[in-house]
Amino acid sequence: MLSRVVRPTVAALGRSFSVSSQNNAKVAVLGASGGIGQPLSLLLKNSPLVSNLSLYDIAHTPGVAADLSHIETRAKVVGYLGAEQLADALKGSELVVIPAGVPRKPGMTRDDLFNTNATIVAILTEACAQHCPEAMICVIANPVNSTIPITTEVFKKHGVYNPNKIFGVTTLDVVRANTFIGELKGLDPARVSVPVVGGHAGKTIIPLISQCNPKVEFPQDQLEALTGRIQEAGTEVVKAKAGAGSATLSMAYAGARFVFSLLDAMNGKEGVVECAFVRSEETESPYFSTPLLLGKSGIEKNLGLGKLSAFEEKLVAEAMGELKGSIKKGEEFVKNKK
Numbered sequence: 606m607l608s609r610v611v612r613p614t615v616a617a618l619g620r621s622f623s624v625s626s627q628n629n630a631k632v633a634v635l636g637a638s639g640g641i642g643q644p645l646s647l648l649l650k651n652s653p654l655v656s657n658l659s660l661y662d663i664a665h666t667p668g669v670a671a672d673l674s675h676i677e678t679r680a681k682v683v684g685y686l687g688a689e690q691l692a693d694a695l696k697g698s699e700l701v702v703i704p705a706g707v708p709r710k711p712g713m714t715r716d717d718l719f720n721t722n723a724t725i726v727a728i729l730t731e732a733c734a735q736h737c738p739e740a741m742i743c744v745i746a747n748p749v750n751s752t753i754p755i756t757t758e759v760f761k762k763h764g765v766y767n768p769n770k771i772f773g774v775t776t777l778d779v780v781r782a783n784t785f786i787g788e789l790k791g792l793d794p795a796r797v798s799v800p801v802v803g804g805h806a807g808k809t810i811i812p813l814i815s816q817c818n819p820k821v822e823f824p825q826d827q828l829e830a831l832t833g834r835i836q837e838a839g840t841e842v843v844k845a846k847a848g849a850g851s852a853t854l855s856m857a858y859a860g861a862r863f864v865f866s867l868l869d870a871m872n873g874k875e876g877v878v879e880c881a882f883v884r885s886e887e888t889e890s891p892y893f894s895t896p897l898l899l900g901k902s903g904i905e906k907n908l909g910l911g912k913l914s915a916f917e918e919k920l921v922a923e924a925m926g927e928l929k930g931s932i933k934k935g936e937e938f939v940k941n942k943k
């Protein structure tokens with residue numbers, strides 16, 4: 606009984622947190638001491654899919670690593686501190702997840718973070734391109750609509766670009782949509798599955814409620830309110846935290862869900878599908894989030910938008926201007942960087 610209490614199975618943490626397959630993945634977390642980085646590292650340490658956990662930050666990683674290393678799971682945890690240890694943190698990594706960067710405060714948009722976070726993401730992905738060019742790169746740092754184009758341009762500069770291995774983590778939008786629909790319809794949110802497409806900021810976040818499984822119906826005014834709540838859910842948390850940051854715990858859950866899905870697919874599990882913001886030819890925007898079939902080498906197939914309602918088509922059309930602007934801003938940043 607005791608062991609059940611102190612050692613919950615990873616599967617209990619979420620629908621795709623598999624315990625069935627064993628893996629020996631080395632996973633690096635860049636920004637591991639932060640509000641997202643610490644609980645995300647905890648969830649990764651608790652997974653049998655991870656054999657080596659490399660924790661990098663510019664502050665506090667010796668403490669975070671020492672703390673996590675006492676947990677009775679097999680993943681070996683090593684902390685790396687400061688730029689001179691970044692290369693060692695990355696060497697041999699098969700998957701890198703990047704929650705480094707400043708979060709929003711009340712009144713800020715994700716784009717307001719651009720100046721600080723663009724530089725951080727460029728520095729970190731440059732190191733990835735040099736020291737683990739084959740790794741899957743999962744970027745959590747905002748603005749995701751710009752940090753993914755930045756990652757792409759950095760990898761291109763180093764001649765190691767593979768569009769199937771670079772992901773903007775938008776899983777939290779899916780997690781929120783599932784939760785809110787579950788609440789409204791009296792369903793177990795763990796059994797609700799809604800694709801969320803587009804980007805990861807305000808109006809660019811587009812839940813495809815017409816494709817929800819199980820099928821759900823809402824009157825138009827409720828549908829609009831629900832869509833608006835999903836789009837502004839991050840701001841709901843920023844306001845509630847009143848200056849102490851943005852979503853960290855739910856983001857750690859969502860980040861872990863995405864990482865475990867990707868590791869499962871890399872391990873050969875079939876039929877693993879997650880939405881993520883990636884290089885895309887599905888719309889006129891060069892990057893777009895859609896459901897992706899994941900495989901051993903990253904994206905196996907982009908499953909596209911599917912059939913949209915007229916309301917969803919309008920949302921996609923309205924998102925294009927902002928999306929393209931944020932993408933261009935990211936691309937220009939790398940072009941103009943000395």
Ligand SMILES: NC(=O)c1ccc[n+]([C@@H]2O[C@H](COP(=O)([O-])OP(=O)(O)OC[C@H]3O[C@@H](n4cnc5c(N)ncnc54)[C@H](O)[C@@H]3O)[C@@H](O)[C@H]2O)c1
Pocket residue numbers: 635636637638639640641642661662663664704705706707708709718722725728729744745746747748749774775776777778805850851852853856
């Ligand atoms: N994709 C999403 O859905 C989503 C959701 C929530 C938050 N976020 C974003 O995640 C990022 C992190 O949020 P947080 O709440 O954890 O912030 P935080 O300030 O609590 O933690 C950020 C961490 O990054 C570290 N860091 C800063 N510069 C670094 C560098 N050059 N190298 C390595 N580490 C560095 C800091 O030391 C800190 O430990 C923010 O950009 C936030 O906007 C994304």
